[in-house]
Amino acid sequence: MAEQKTVKFIITRQDSPDSAPYEETFNVPYRKNMNVISGLMAIRENPVNANGEKTTPVYWDMNCLEEVCGACSMVINGTARQSCAALVDELEQPIRLEPMSTFPVVRDLIIDRERMFDALKQVKAWIPIDGTHDLGPGPRMPEKKRQWAYELSKCMTCGVCLEACPNVNDKSDFIGPAAISQARLFNAHPTGEMNASERLEGLMEDGGVTGCGNAQNCVQVCPKGIPLTTSIAAMNRATNIQSFKNFFGSDNAH
Amino acid sequence: MAEHREYFYRRLHSLLGVIPIGIFLIQHLVVNHFAVYGPESFNKAASFMHDLPFRIVLETVIIFLPILFHAILGVYIVFVTRNNIKRYGFFRNWMFYLQRVTGIITLIFISWHVWETRVQIGLGNADLDYSLMESILTNPFMFWFYVVGVISTVFHFANGLWSFMVSWGFAQSPRSQKIVTYATLIVFLAVSYIGIRSLITFAYGV
Numbered sequence: 368m369a370e371q372k373t374v375k376f377i378i379t380r381q382d383s384p385d386s387a388p389y390e391e392t393f394n395v396p397y398r399k400n401m402n403v404i405s406g407l408m409a410i411r412e413n414p415v416n417a418n419g420e421k422t423t424p425v426y427w428d429m430n431c432l433e434e435v436c437g438a439c440s441m442v443i444n445g446t447a448r449q450s451c452a453a454l455v456d457e458l459e460q461p462i463r464l465e466p467m468s469t470f471p472v473v474r475d476l477i478i479d480r481e482r483m484f485d486a487l488k489q490v491k492a493w494i495p496i497d498g499t500h501d502l503g504p505g506p507r508m509p510e511k512k513r514q515w516a517y518e519l520s521k522c523m524t525c526g527v528c529l530e531a532c533p534n535v536n537d538k539s540d541f542i543g544p545a546a547i548s549q550a551r552l553f554n555a556h557p558t559g560e561m562n563a564s565e566r567l568e569g570l571m572e573d574g575g576v577t578g579c580g581n582a583q584n585c586v587q588v589c590p591k592g593i594p595l596t597t598s599i600a601a602m603n604r605a606t607n608i609q610s611f612k613n614f615f616g617s618d619n620a621h
Numbered sequence: 622m623a624e625h626r627e628y629f630y631r632r633l634h635s636l637l638g639v640i641p642i643g644i645f646l647i648q649h650l651v652v653n654h655f656a657v658y659g660p661e662s663f664n665k666a667a668s669f670m671h672d673l674p675f676r677i678v679l680e681t682v683i684i685f686l687p688i689l690f691h692a693i694l695g696v697y698i699v700f701v702t703r704n705n706i707k708r709y710g711f712f713r714n715w716m717f718y719l720q721r722v723t724g725i726i727t728l729i730f731i732s733w734h735v736w737e738t739r740v741q742i743g744l745g746n747a748d749l750d751y752s753l754m755e756s757i758l759t760n761p762f763m764f765w766f767y768v769v770g771v772i773s774t775v776f777h778f779a780n781g782l783w784s785f786m787v788s789w790g791f792a793q794s795p796r797s798q799k800i801v802t803y804a805t806l807i808v809f810l811a812v813s814y815i816g817i818r819s820l821i822t823f824a825y826g827v
Binding site for chain 1: 632700708783790
């Protein structure tokens with residue numbers, strides 16, 4: 368009983384955006400119910416690797432610690448997921464941590480998800496209600512629609528769907544499933560619907576909805592269970608109808 | 622259109638794969654099936670197709686240009702993908718991967734097939750009849766090359782029909798997409814049978 372149980376972490380590290388990645392192994396004291404983040408915190412407390420050498424603490428990103436912010440996504444034992452929700456007891460050892468390969472690495476496990484936020488700008492994933500006077504209450508939303516739209520609103524821009532998508536990579540400018548689903552969310556909103564065409568036009572720009580090749584990994588890996596492929600098909604339909612309206616003309620092309 | 626060029630090309634790519642290329646593929650394999658009823662039956666059907674009015678225009682507009690466009694953009698699409706079936710071995714990801722593999726096989730097969738038949742006939746080196754196909758397919762290597770080529774082409778068409786249904790927004794719900802998967806599986810089996818059946822007749826006379 369004298370010997371303390373440890374957890375072995377093999378972490379892919381990178382000192383700066385341009386430097387070469389390397390692996391470093393750490394043995395962390397086991398604690399009951401620990402998750403990957405508490406393991407990383409233990410490394411930060413005592414940054415000594417498995418060879419007993421003192422090293423720099425491993426950098427990672429985190430925020431809410433309850434799987435709603437999306438900041439702590441990383442590839443854990445080959446699967447992209449949130450490190451806060453990855454319990455050590457449920458993982459095979461040694462635990463391998465890598466940054467998500469789709470995104471540029473900032474340092475160690477921190478990646479830059481800026482392409483996701485650029486994609487949200489491209490599809491105008493917001494509702495423009497700013498005005499100089501009180502516009503009064505907006506139109507009501509059918510309850511049934513609210514229920515499925517609520518599921519779409521759970522997206523936390525965590526990047527797991529982009530990591531799993533074979534068409535999101537350094538050779539393509541495909542915006543990925545998350546932003547397509549967000550365009551659907553804001554077009555489903557009764558006030559957002561008033562600017563529906565602007566979001567559809569965004570989806571028709573380069574890297575838009577036609578970048579999807581229907582590999583459908585996204586819907587399998589989404590930690591929030593968002594029906595991403597349903598959203599993509601819905602936006603395929605909506606952009607097609609919009610392009611016909613644009614070409615042939617329509618009074619309802621707003 | 623000019624402002625959404627990529628969007629337009631990708632939608633056109635999806636459409637052309639079904640109309641007219643997919644329709645042509647089925648028509649081609651069905652006409653080939655006349656071979657099963659005897660060389661004369663095949664020759665009659667082939668010369669009917671050969672003697673259609675405006676044949677060169679029909680071939681160019683319905684076959685050559687659409688396939689050329691579909692092939693060029695298709696090769697580009699293959700190159701901007703990073704396949705990840707090892708990490709994400711889901712059924713649809715495999716279909717996505719196979720769609721790209723069969724696309725390349727089909728391009729090689731069709732290029733060879735057109736060179737060997739349509740181009741040689743056009744140059745006057747061969748005649749469009751049963752014996753041309755018989756002489757090609759009695760070679761066992763070519764027989765298997767054609768079997769692989771036909772199955773790959775039909776798979777690419779059937780699976781492409783599925784993604785056409787999704788890309789054009791017909792099948793939106795997961796349930797409808799699943800049923801379209803089964804429907805396109807039946808298309809794959811039925812059209813493959815029609816194609817392979819005539820290859821067997823050309824090669825073995827049965």
